[in-house]
Amino acid sequence: ACSEFSQRSCEECLKNVSCLWCYTNNTCIDYPVRSILPPSSLCSLSKARWGVCWINFEALIIAIAVVSGLILVSITVCCCYCCYCRRRSRSRPDEEEERLARKREERRLQSLQRKHERKMKHDEIRKKYG
Secondary structure (H helix, E strand, O other): OHHHHOOOOHHHHOOOOOEEEEOOOOEEEEOOOOOOOOOOOOOOOOOEEOOOOOOOHHHHHHHHHHHHHHHHHHHHHHHHHHHHHHHHHHHHHHHHHHHHHHHHHHHHHHHHHHHHHHHHHHHHHHHHHO
């Protein structure tokens, strides 16, 4: 039982994962598993220690929240970046196809123009020599 480690040291108390150390009255108590955070009537968050003695419960919660927030933000940024890249890569082939189609059309028009010029030259030669 955690109460056996009361009035000893924080390190001895926290060797058992189910224990919570309170610095206000140097007591080792069972962690209230029914509630996520220990109630302030049991021990204030700034004086409670769980897991390690060198960081209080309040700072531990803040650190976990910051780390999980950073993870969520990085996942969101990665997803948005990947979606943006996919959308951009999909639009690039369309732009590329459009550019190729324009070049093809220009070549076709140039070819028709040259064909028309050749026909006119041939017609001039036919007129000249009958």
